[in-house]
Amino acid sequence: MLVFEKTSLAKEIEQLIEKYGNSRSSLLSILQEIQANHRYISDYAQQEIARHLCIQPVEVYSVISFYAFLNSEPKGRNIVRICKTISCDMKNKMSIVKAVERELGIKIGETTSDNKFTIEYTNCLGLCDEGPAMAINERVFTRLTPQTAVENLHKVVG
Ligand code: FES
Numbered sequence: 001m002l003v004f005e006k007t008s009l010a011k012e013i014e015q016l017i018e019k020y021g022n023s024r025s026s027l028l029s030i031l032q033e034i035q036a037n038h039r040y041i042s043d044y045a046q047q048e049i050a051r052h053l054c055i056q057p058v059e060v061y062s063v064i065s066f067y068a069f070l071n072s073e074p075k076g077r078n079i080v081r082i083c084k085t086i087s088c089d090m091k092n093k094m095s096i097v098k099a100v101e102r103e104l105g106i107k108i109g110e111t112t113s114d115n116k117f118t119i120e121y122t123n124c125l126g127l128c129d130e131g132p133a134m135a136i137n138e139r140v141f142t143r144l145t146p147q148t149a150v151e152n153l154h155k156v157v158g
Helices: 002-020 024-038 043-053 057-066 086-090 093-104 146-157
Strands: 078-083 117-122 134-136 139-141
Touching: 002 024, 002 043, 024 043, 024 057, 043 057, 078 093, 078 146, 086 093, 093 117, 093 146, 134 146, 139 146
Parallel strands: 078 117
Antiparallel strands: 078 134, 134 139
């Protein structure tokens, strides 16, 4: 099974190299596609991409670490990101964190056992005057209360 997964991932990466080219500037596009298709970029994928682009795997990893939307570990199908930066912090972000943790039965940094949700902190979402703010996947929600934060989880995901 693992061999099959590796072979199919290797083929997928080869196709992405054909699509985007094998220069270093293709790295982000390739990583975005692997992320979209698999929800994370495994060690094996990182090594294969590095090999094709003739760069070190650590360079691939550093790009993944830099961008919040790229993951090197498997995560839930829906990522809840709660802003931890100062404006939201001062607008009682902890009440939002506690409500979301209680609703999902997990702590920040964890994934639900059905892989439906992961909760994380994020840096400023750019809507500081409308905090506290959180994003669920690509949608951002502002002026949250504990109640609206929990409602939004169900609204977005169903
Ligand atoms: S500090 Fe939270 S959105 Fe800017």
